[in-house]
Amino acid sequence: MAAEIEKKRHHHGDLREALIEAGVGLLREGGRSALTLRRCAARAAVSHSAPAHYFKGLDGLLTAIAARGYRTFAATMIAERALAGADPKARLMAICDGYLMFAREHAALFGLMFSADDIGFEDPELLRESAAAYQVLSECCAPFRHGSAGSKGTEVMIWSLVHGFAMLSHKARAGDGHPVKDIRFADLMPGLTLRSAAPGKTNTK
Amino acid sequence: MAAEIEKKRHHHGDLREALIEAGVGLLREGGRSALTLRRCAARAAVSHSAPAHYFKGLDGLLTAIAARGYRTFAATMIAERALAGADPKARLMAICDGYLMFAREHAALFGLMFSADDIGFEDPELLRESAAAYQVLSECCAPFRHGSAGSKGTEVMIWSLVHGFAMLSHKARAGDGHPVKDIRFADLMPGLTLRSAAPGKTNTK
């Protein structure tokens, strides 16, 4: 019971949360270049050096923000899946829709989450949240097998496809005449040979 | 004839080229965070403010480096394609191998080229080089159609798949237990329904 309120202390109440919130806001309003330790501090009305105390440097803050991002990322996919019915293909498609929706509406955050630099992927919280997001996709791939690798092949297939599509769509928004703009993701799916896995043998892991 | 030597002038010979070279080196050795206007200047033995004169600010330098990246990116794919025979599927697979090879061996540069921020995609040189790289892939997709969108559907399909796979592979290198490490790209390809397009009707565009 102490674990819930242990952050509410001292001068400011749950500053850690406020800093993450500030960071997410800055990211949404001004992109990655607007996300700064000092600006986060100013937005949370604390001194310029307070963020470095909670998060171990800039990388720590970015990692925490990315972890938060993965949480709402998973939530978006789950919400879309709930709207779909019971048909496995419809559920898989709904997950992908959620994936692309999140990438579109939180472009800067999405870019941070999957940026090679900056993010330290040994952080346990980030690892946990990103694994949870992956599991959502993984579960929807379990009923299918693709190629010789069983449902794991489907996972990698679908994830690569939807992730690449999200990235290219994002780039295409700036440029013009990019062919990815003429293709909808739903048009790509029917060309995949998704065979039903043996019933009762859904090897999720 | 003047266009070839017009850069060799004044104190330094072809400084623009030297700065790009320096930037590529810094990127390879220390990642994106090591790539700095002032460090490029130091490596090229010029004043700290010289790069901003050639390239219009930091974004200009990053854009020029990315453009250079797209050039060797295309060259890598072309080289792989040359090693493959005449079979369209083998050629397509070779292109993808080149794609993944480049992403693996020039990870930081690859990340810069496809980073949402930093790069101004209205630059004509970058636009030209990236379009050339896309055309290499596009040509190898021309013999196939996927779904209802003809070969254009194949392009988006293959590009999304290989790009997503490259991204996920890069992330998986740091973490552990990622399922993408157990799957080879070649195992994903057979599951795609790539039908031959009508002969003589290869609509590349």
Add this chain to the structure above:
DNA sequence: CTGGTTACTTGACAGTGTCAAGTTGGAATT
């Protein structure tokens, strides 16, 4: 030889992350 333009250099400034050394408020101890 002279004037002018190009190709940089020099110097300054605001902003950044990081770190060492304070300071302060709340809680624990006596």
Add this chain to the structure above:
DNA sequence: AATTCCAACTTGACACTGTCAAGTAACCAG
């Protein structure tokens, strides 16, 4: 209830960054 103590910040400094205005030196046209 007074004192002690420590976590939660603050303050101040430093090196480094990109950007810009102003200066200077090399080359070229005449």
